[in-house]
Amino acid sequence: MRTIRQPKWVALPVLVCLLALERPVLAYLDPGSGSVLLQVLLGGFAAVGVMARLFWHRLAAVLRRNDVDHGRE
Incomplete structure (x- = not known):
């Protein structure tokens, strides 16, 4: 099984999808x-x-x- 060592390569497509699918918010x-x-x-x-x-x-x-300990030395 192949593991992905750099999580930024997973986060980048997710971020692109989220930005591409944005909808206007009525608040x-x-x-x-x-x-x-x-x-x-x-x-x-x-x-x-x-x-x-x-x-x-x-x-x-x-x-x-x-400070007390240093005063005793």
């Missing part, structure tokens, strides 16, 4: 959609901030522990 974006998008962005920023704060305490604890 309506009302102000409520913008509000939902804004909430998603703000929620994402809040989540990144919380994760940064959680990991910052762990990183600071490791750095403080290393």
